[in-house]
Amino acid sequence: MLRRWLSSGSVVTVDPTNYLTIEETVGGTLMIRPGRAYPEGLGQGKNGFALKDNTRVTIPLVAFGVWYYRQEQLPEGVEWPAYMQERLKEDLHLSQAEVELIFVDEHPHLEVRLQGQPLSDDELYQVIKAVIEEDTGRRELVEQTLEEHAAQVRSMANPTDG
Numbered sequence: 001m002l003r004r005w006l007s008s009g010s011v012v013t014v015d016p017t018n019y020l021t022i023e024e025t026v027g028g029t030l031m032i033r034p035g036r037a038y039p040e041g042l043g044q045g046k047n048g049f050a051l052k053d054n055t056r057v058t059i060p061l062v063a064f065g066v067w068y069y070r071q072e073q074l075p076e077g078v079e080w081p082a083y084m085q086e087r088l089k090e091d092l093h094l095s096q097a098e099v100e101l102i103f104v105d106e107h108p109h110l111e112v113r114l115q116g117q118p119l120s121d122d123e124l125y126q127v128i129k130a131v132i133e134e135d136t137g138r139r140e141l142v143e144q145t146l147e148e149h150a151a152q153v154r155s156m157a158n159p160t161d162g
Helices: 002-008 061-068 080-092 096-102 121-134 146-156
Strands: 020-024 030-034
Touching (some): 061 080, 061 121, 080 096, 096 146
Antiparallel strands (some): 020 030
């Protein structure tokens, strides 16, 4: 898929190359970097990796953090939403704009509790599957035009070059 973006600028109907730079290195591997307009298209419509146009990527922050750190021992007595946001920003090198464009503060109906033994991958899959199935009716269309979205992003991001 990445090689198709490099050669043709499109994979089916998705084209993030207006804000991602994809280049082939001397060794033949692909290098993907944020482009000048990044993160302007991130999270908005198909080109921004949403499921379809006029929708927005919305990943619940705490749920993603629970999944991402599923095999790690986590501290007790922390404020989970704030802890997950700060830890994910640091570990994944996310800017505040990236967090705001991809993640939402919705807290799934999960009670975060610690136990001595981590869940197996299958047990975790079953928990997440149940939450997704329960929340299917909560998906909403974005009521923000691409131009409004771009203006919001520009107010959060600093140009990286030029």
